[in-house]
Amino acid sequence: MRGMHKRFGAVAANADVDFAVRAGSLHGLIGENGAGKSTLMSVLYGLYQADRGQIEVFGQTVAIRRPDDAIALGIGMVHQHFMLVETLSALDNIMLGAEGHWRLRKAQAQVRPALDALMQQTGLHLNLNALVCDLPVGDRQRLEILKTLFRGARILVLDEPTAVLTPPETEQLFVVLRTLRSQGTTVILITHKLKEVMRLCDTVTVMRAGRVVQEMPIDQADVDVLAHAMVGRKVQLGRAAGAAKPAGPVLLRAQGLAWSDAARVRQVDGVSLDLRAGQITGLAGVSGNGQTPLLELLSGLRAPQAGSLDLVGQRFDAAQWLEPQTARHLGLAHVPEDRHARALVMEFEAWESAVLGYEATPAYSQRGWMRHRPMQAATAQLMAQFDVQPRNPHLRSSRFSGGNQQKLVLARELNQAPRVLLVGQPTRGVDIGAIEFIHGRLRALREAGCAILLVSSELDEILALSDRVLVMLQGRLVGDLDVAECTELALGRLMSGGTP
């Protein structure tokens, strides 16, 4: 792939990317969230069209417009989230879209021997008659790989394949990938786990901010070099100097929080943390390691299966968990990660979104009736204080830009002078000017004695704002560092499962 360019709005997801993979090799593609790895591979697989650039496959210049084109060229992709029909058997899933005969029985009979041979050859064994919904995650992934190989894939792209696997399943996967390589299949592995790359790959390419920053054979690389290249030295958004005041009393203390999702996967696993007045605690981690459920537990949106919470002198346990309304009464404000699904009602006008969660306060409603004038006046005031553009309380919430939506949410939550603030991804999808503004507000709130938990997948942001940094990996807290002793390198290693 040469000179690949892809923009989403104002963001260049890929800028002049050159990327070459030797046939029959295992090639690692690493980088932080948003570095452009998945975009690059989606372009290769025909999910996106590049704005510029040229793709050559096996020496031929090709145009890949749709995934069909990619499949025809022998490119297969296994997504992080599996694309399987849960109610069909493994065999039917493989056949789907490539049935050889209109009578299913006959089609199955044709496919089965070929698949048996393929399973023998690659070591990808699984029960073809089982329904997908009964298969464990590792088997589903093998099924995905088998599916792409059966369609004739000679280049296999795996997006974060080990994110959902247990360690033994990961080992099995590695065995399979080595076998495939020995049989001449080219494998591209997208990941941010450096150790896996070191163990498995022949060559590694590092991407950062939409560009390739390094490409080297694995025997010249080590974890430090890669972590450094991945995280890089970026311009810091001005760390506040001399801000480290002695922290105040503990306002929120969580102990032994555990929560498993409906599929009984432990998303939050024995998390204990303290939030102190006048301190910003940063929670770093690759997204999807339990930060979202942890925020939802702490704000009362979910109840844990185990654990307890002390919030400004009130105690809650798993049987009698915090409710969002109680949390607000106790002075806990929450700026959720997903502003579209949670923080704002997109089809409401701004002034109706600006009272969400606080609609029962006497200023906004009395005896069950909403007070429109005070609500609108308050919204206008919030918009002025937080410089929300356009300054129109009657505009639909969805019509504001991401940065201005976020400012509106922050304005609403900070307006109540919270004692504890939980912020998730405060600057995701927000332009640089708004980022500075939002950071300034969060620092001011810390000076005012608020205890703040900052969840962010941007290391820059964590380092710029936090006094203390926690690192989360696979539902556990794996690091607790003072910001003075933090380096991006150390955090990067903790986040990818190493030691600092």
Add this chain to the structure above:
Amino acid sequence: MSAAPALPVWADRVLLPLVCLAVALGCAGAVVLLVGQSPVQVMGVLLDGAFGSPRGMCYVLYYATTFVFTGLAVAVAFHGGLFNIGGEGQAVVGGLATGLVALWLSPYVPAWVMLPLMVAAGALGGALWAAVPGYLQAYRGSHIVITTIMFNFIAASVLVYVMVNHVRAPGSMAIESAAFAPSAVLPSIQTALGWFGVDWVGSPLNLSFFLAIAASVGVYLFLWHSRSGYRLRVVGASPGAAQYAGIRVQRHVLVGMAMSGALAGLVGMNEISGVSGRLLLEFVSGAGFTGIGVALMGRNHPVGIVLASLLFGALFQGGAEVSFEVPGFGRDMVVMLQGFIVLFSGAMTYVIAPWLARGLAGLAWLAQRLQPAKDQERSGG
């Protein structure tokens, strides 16, 4: 396909429904032409039947009253994110409750106690009938569309059972109850105007028309001015945001459905208390389903619903006239016209809206192009 430009508010609220209506009428006209009738003649008779006489207009308002109730019922549920198909069944149960209370108490109680009691019974009956599917949706996860449809059938069967086995007047072959005592009969407009010495034509239009107006105002105040209504709309627009705000989503599903059912349950006040003065089998006769079309056409807003109800009322009344006056033109054709209106104002709105938006954008562009040309002409001349 490229994204169409957004419609301006006035075009969305006023122009779009009118365009949809015009397309529906056009399609219906084509069918009329196909069966060998003149669309112009049919349209003339229809309009004359609906608006040509005070009597016709009163009939229009009488039909509209029922549609306002069922339309509001659909709209309230819709704002809570619920598609209540069960207006029919809720109206049946509400009307049954209205009628039973009237049969039980009307000989003993004066009108000023009786009529409010009947309103309350109708609302309560409808609310309870809607609350059961609401509960099943909120706490048990059964889909409200399925359960409310089922509940329509159950309601119809319950009505027949009660009518045949318990309510039918002894010795009568007709499946209807004995007449209510006068205290349970809502005065007609003719009677009411008579109190003021005004002579008016006889029609089924009765005082429940004002109940419908009051219900519309009430629904408007509830949805857009009450805290509970605000929360219901948050639940409907974004369950995630509702959860974040600490709103009890399940409870509001229940509240929304109960309100919806209560509104549908008021149909009995118009049909039973206002017109027949006794319990009948067929007093709803599809009005619950028409309410869905009314709410769609009226964009789930009380003002729109009142207007859409008038339109459907006019279609009913005018359609009845057409089937009398135009040979070979049955009521079925009117039902077809309604079908077209529901199709185009509901489902097809989303097809027509982008066309309309493009058309308007094109017009604006054309106007801009023509403007400088004119200016040049002017300066040249």
